[in-house]
Amino acid sequence: MIIRKMTEADLPQVCAIEKDCFSDPWSEESFAKSLQDKNNYYIVVEIDGEIVAYCGYWGIVDEGHIYNVAVKKEYRRQRIGYRMLKALLEEASGRGVDSFTLEVRASNQAAIGLYESLGFKPVGIRKDFYAKPREDAVIMWLESIQQFPL
Ligand SMILES: CC(C)(COP(=O)(O)OP(=O)(O)OC[C@H]1O[C@@H](n2cnc3c(N)ncnc32)[C@H](O)[C@@H]1OP(=O)(O)O)[C@@H](O)C(=O)NCCC(=O)NCCS
Numbered sequence: 001m002i003i004r005k006m007t008e009a010d011l012p013q014v015c016a017i018e019k020d021c022f023s024d025p026w027s028e029e030s031f032a033k034s035l036q037d038k039n040n041y042y043i044v045v046e047i048d049g050e051i052v053a054y055c056g057y058w059g060i061v062d063e064g065h066i067y068n069v070a071v072k073k074e075y076r077r078q079r080i081g082y083r084m085l086k087a088l089l090e091e092a093s094g095r096g097v098d099s100f101t102l103e104v105r106a107s108n109q110a111a112i113g114l115y116e117s118l119g120f121k122p123v124g125i126r127k128d129f130y131a132k133p134r135e136d137a138v139i140m141w142l143e144s145i146q147q148f149p150l
Contacts, residue, residue, distance in 0.1 A: 119148035
């Protein structure tokens with residue numbers, strides 16, 4: 001298993017996973033724009049040359065916002081999401097990011113469980129944040145990476 005920085009060449013595979021995972025998927029263009037923003041950092045997980053997972057963060061000063069976390073269906077529950085996010089947090093921490101936040105659908109127990117396993121705590125709700133279907137978002141924070149032994 002290789003964890004590495006995402007490049008534009010990865011986007012067809014990334015977007016195929018994105019479409020399979022989300023009812024309102026990001027387009028290839030949105031990912032391409034994000035990759036060009038120097039405040040963003042995206043990684044992919046590759047197994048035998050195939051991209052099986054990806055995620056990214058937008059960092060500003062010491063705060064990171066995590067986006068687009070997905071693992072291909074056939075590869076779930078193998079700790080890939082955990083190892084990938086751990087690698088993302090380590091990378092961000094190396095650039096001085098200390099606290100992290102993200103939003104997750106209130107019903108998404110798998111993702112909430114994953115984030116909790118990394119030290120994130122639910123701190124609030126954004127009412128009707130998501131469409132297709134409409135649903136609240138749980139706002140989660142990891143207040144300081146120092147509190148979580150990577
Ligand atoms: C959420 C997601 C990224 C988890 O990836 P994963 O590689 O399967 O997760 P891991 O195997 O690393 O699991 C780590 C921990 O998360 C929790 N978890 C993961 N999947 C879970 C599930 N289906 N039910 C309950 N807890 C779950 C568990 O605590 C797990 O630890 P354990 O295996 O020791 O019990 C994956 O299910 C996914 O891509 N879902 C669709 C896209 C999505 O919802 N993304 C998040 C948007 S905010």
